[in-house]
Amino acid sequence: MSNPANPWTADLDLLVGAARLAGARALDFFRKGPEVWWKNGGHSPVSAADFAANDILKKELLSARPNYGWLSEETDDDAGRLDCETVFVIDPIDGTRAFIAGKDIWCVSAAVVHRGRPVAGVLFAPSLDELFTAAADGVALKNGEPIHVTEPDASRSTRMAIPEDMTQDLHRGLSGGVHRISHVPSLAYRLAMVADGRIDATLVKRNAHDWDLAAADLILSRAGGALVTLDGEALLYNRPTVSHETLAAAGLSRLSGLVDASRHLAGH
Structure with a gap:
């Protein structure tokens, strides 16, 4: 839910909705042998699911924020993004190799970057039913519950x-x-x-x-x-x-x- 005290929470809500839609679309391909291509000289795979999820994210996000720039792993880069103070930064499936192999650890990664730093971010792992969210000056959440890093413990490695x-x-x-x-x-x-x-x-x-x-x-x-x-x-x-x-x-x-x-x- 948007917080008037934090202008980036509205963007976070937008990211969450788009990431859920993209994740659901990727699941349509998961463990079903999607078509795969190789890029970067044959070192990096991309699947039909990556492109389908990317299409959803681009449509949902840019239709709501047409003045934002766009940077995605699965979209040809447009230098016009450099003229934008605020940019969507997207990986429709982070962990494509795992996705293709039928492993659960992959996620939709979506962020809003403003003046060089992220101000809203979502990681959605649909196969694990896990949603990580944060907005600038807000709390990091996993499935709605606050999360925190560990503190040093001299008793263990x-x-x-x-x-x-x-x-x-x-x-x-x-x-x-x-x-x-x-x-x-x-x-x-x-x-x-x-x-x-x-x-x-x-x-x-x-x-x-x-x-x-x-x-x-x-x-x-x-x-x-x-x-x-x-x-x-x-x-x-x-x-x-x-x-x-x-x-x-x-x-x-x-x-x-x-x-x-x-x-x-x-x-x-």
Whole structure:
């Protein structure tokens, strides 16, 4: 429900409705062998479900906010977005490989970015019936209930979902070492797992894109955490270049230690 004290809650409501529609459409294809194409030199799959969900999101969102810019993984980029203060940043299915394989961890990622930072964000995982939401200055919610990052606990290791080749030297840099969680196929969902406390932290390999990150970035920040560069800087979105360098995500009380322990992984 919109909150007059926070102008971005109306946009959040819009994102939620569109994401639910797009997620329902994607489910029509799930585990039914959708047609698949390969892009980026054959390294990145895209399915008929991605395009169908993207079409719904674009129609629902731009019809309601025609003055907003548009950036989506499954739409040819339009440099006109750079002239817009406010932009929709969309990944119709984050975790397409998992989707194609019939695995449940994939989600619709939808954000509103204003002057370079996300101000409304939604992650909807329809196969899991999970909805993560946040608006600027609001509370991060999962299925309507507040979520929060974990606090440091000296009695146990840091639970991290990271690629195996990024665990190098982290055991020595982090108090208590690292307990590596198995691969999470959706990057946006992995960041949501930090936000709701199922894991303590994660690292993001270079070349993640705005659409992978923007919604989850806001949800994590409203849950008491942050997604930053290995220089400790917040991310800016809707730039000419939409990819990012190696990143770190954790609760604020863990973040400086994680960044310090991870700087040698810059460029991964």
